[in-house]
Amino acid sequence: MALLSPVTPMALRNRRSATRLLAGAILCALALVATSTLAGAASSRASAAKISAHLTKKSFTSAQAKEVKLVYRFSTPSKRFAYRLTIKNGSTWQAVRSVKKKGNFKGSHKIAVKKLFALKPVNVGRYRLKLSADGGSKLLSFRVVEATSGGSTIGAIGAGAKHTCAVLSGGTIKCWGYNSYGQLGNGTTTSSPTPVQVSGITNANAISAGDGHTCALLSDHTVECWGNNGAGQLGNGTTTLHPTPVQVSGITTATAISAGGNVSCALLSNGTIKCWGYNSYGQLGNGTTTSSLTPVQVADITTATAISAGVSHTCAVLSGGTIKCWGYNSNGQLGNSTTTSSQTPVQVVNITTATAISVGSYHSCAVLSDGTAKCWGYNNYGQLGNHSKTSISIPVSVVGVGGSGILSGVTAISAENYDSCALLSSGETDCWGWNEYGQLGNGTTSDSSVRVQASGITNASAISVGNGHTCAPLSDGTAKCWGHNSDGQLGDSTTTNRTTPVSVVGLP
Numbered sequence: 001m002a003l004l005s006p007v008t009p010m011a012l013r014n015r016r017s018a019t020r021l022l023a024g025a026i027l028c029a030l031a032l033v034a035t036s037t038l039a040g041a042a043s044s045r046a047s048a049a050k051i052s053a054h055l056t057k058k059s060f061t062s063a064q065a066k067e068v069k070l071v072y073r074f075s076t077p078s079k080r081f082a083y084r085l086t087i088k089n090g091s092t093w094q095a096v097r098s099v100k101k102k103g104n105f106k107g108s109h110k111i112a113v114k115k116l117f118a119l120k121p122v123n124v125g126r127y128r129l130k131l132s133a134d135g136g137s138k139l140l141s142f143r144v145v146e147a148t149s150g151g152s153t154i155g156a157i158g159a160g161a162k163h164t165c166a167v168l169s170g171g172t173i174k175c176w177g178y179n180s181y182g183q184l185g186n187g188t189t190t191s192s193p194t195p196v197q198v199s200g201i202t203n204a205n206a207i208s209a210g211d212g213h214t215c216a217l218l219s220d221h222t223v224e225c226w227g228n229n230g231a232g233q234l235g236n237g238t239t240t241l242h243p244t245p246v247q248v249s250g251i252t253t254a255t256a257i258s259a260g261g262n263v264s265c266a267l268l269s270n271g272t273i274k275c276w277g278y279n280s281y282g283q284l285g286n287g288t289t290t291s292s293l294t295p296v297q298v299a300d301i302t303t304a305t306a307i308s309a310g311v312s313h314t315c316a317v318l319s320g321g322t323i324k325c326w327g328y329n330s331n332g333q334l335g336n337s338t339t340t341s342s343q344t345p346v347q348v349v350n351i352t353t354a355t356a357i358s359v360g361s362y363h364s365c366a367v368l369s370d371g372t373a374k375c376w377g378y379n380n381y382g383q384l385g386n387h388s389k390t391s392i393s394i395p396v397s398v399v400g401v402g403g404s405g406i407l408s409g410v411t412a413i414s415a416e417n418y419d420s421c422a423l424l425s426s427g428e429t430d431c432w433g434w435n436e437y438g439q440l441g442n443g444t445t446s447d448s449s450v451r452v453q454a455s456g457i458t459n460a461s462a463i464s465v466g467n468g469h470t471c472a473p474l475s476d477g478t479a480k481c482w483g484h485n486s487d488g489q490l491g492d493s494t495t496t497n498r499t500t501p502v503s504v505v506g507l508p
Contacts, residue, residue, distance in 0.1 A: 165207045
């Protein structure tokens with residue numbers, strides 16, 4: 001396919017940035033459900049096909065995605081006809097799909113990125129899709145926007161013990177909930193049931209919320225943290241509480257961050273990991289149980305691709321797909337078939353294709369390259385999702401609905417305290433484990449050892465589990481939370497617990 005020229009030219013400087021922009025543009029196409037069905041295209045001929053269709057998203061930012069989903073219905077007098085899908089930017093129409101069908105029918109299909117734009121640079125602007133058949137046609141449109149324009153969509157979200165924070169697409173951060181330690185980052189210690197702006201940060205890429213502190217990864221690969229600092233978890237060489245962000249000492253090449261109980265970790269661009277804060281169980285991974293006010297090197301890790309810090313243990317995915325964990329291991333949460341704690345990383349058994357990791361209080365979960373998930377460790381509430389409540393020191397597969405089969409289509413996972421949640425490729429969020437406050441989101445307060453679907457969530461772009469509450473940003477730029485809300489951590493302007501998802505007010 002020839003390179004498309006934009007309606008509003010804003011040529012991307014290189015192929016790599018273009019691909020990221022395209023990926024974001026297409027994610028937004030996956031999830032925005034049309035509020036009304038588009039009418040069938042008019043035709044001057046009585047025999048023309050009647051066509052109704054919509055895209056499940058119409059505006060695209062730089063969030064990750066692989067395809068646009070098109071939903072359509074044809075009604076035609078012909079017994080056999082062909083329809084043609086074309087794309088237009090500027091004045092040129094180009095075919096991307098041509099299919100022959102019989103009679104009346106409805107359906108949907110996903111248009112792969114490489115077919116839609118042939119992986120060539122895609123400029124910011126407005127694009128049009130056209131379905132045509134038997135003289136009838138339907139025009140659809142979507143926009144590609146700059147990832148940083150407007151600051152009105154959610155790029156990342158992090159649920160902590162009793163607070164939540166979100167990165168907006170402009171690089172600013174808003175937080176809400178409990179704030180006695182200044183973990184909302186707005187210079188006060190006053191809790192807020194609605195989002196407040198974090199002071200001084202305008203270039204954030206990622207966010208992670210711990211028990212009483214929060215950390216952000218900035219676009220220049222430095223890290224800033226704020227809130228409780230009694231164990232040095234802010235990493236600035238002090239134990240002084242900070243209600244506004246302070247820079248973590250010596251971190252200049254971070255690519256990912258994770259804030260745990262009273263510990264924080266950063267993955268560096270060279271594949272190593274540094275951690276700081278509380279270390280009584282060896283969760284800093286440097287071979288000691290001495291807490292540190294500044295970052296220390298995790299031993300024997302040189303090829304990490306992901307990091308997750310919990311209350312008393314930490315895990316990392318390595319480049320080959322294996323996982324190593326370190327710290328407290330009373331319930332087998334290190335996954336090495338023992339319950340012996342370790343101050344340095346040990347290998348998780350029976351996992352060689354991991355792509356993501358998340359650590360709870362005493363259990364751990366991983367996403368595998370085939371879209372399945374495995375968990376291990378403490379299981380008294382069913383947080384391993386394997387249809388049992390027996391703790392286990394080796395990974396077990398998360399099962400499907402009702403406890404049969406294996407959960408598939410997992411793209412992300414989040415574990416915290418005694419429950420776990422997964423984001424599926426469909427945009428659905430499934431949760432399992434502890435449910436005292438309704439944090440599984442299925443309208444009950446009953447624990448579940450098998451996954452249950454969070455009510456009404458079909459277009460999530462991420463998932464984050466806190467201590468009794470859960471939050472998900474949606475692909476339309478809004479966010480929903482559910483579960484414990486004693487301090488306003490759901491962000492719906494109340495302190496009422498919710499067993500089903502509610503919208504965070506003021507986002508975007």
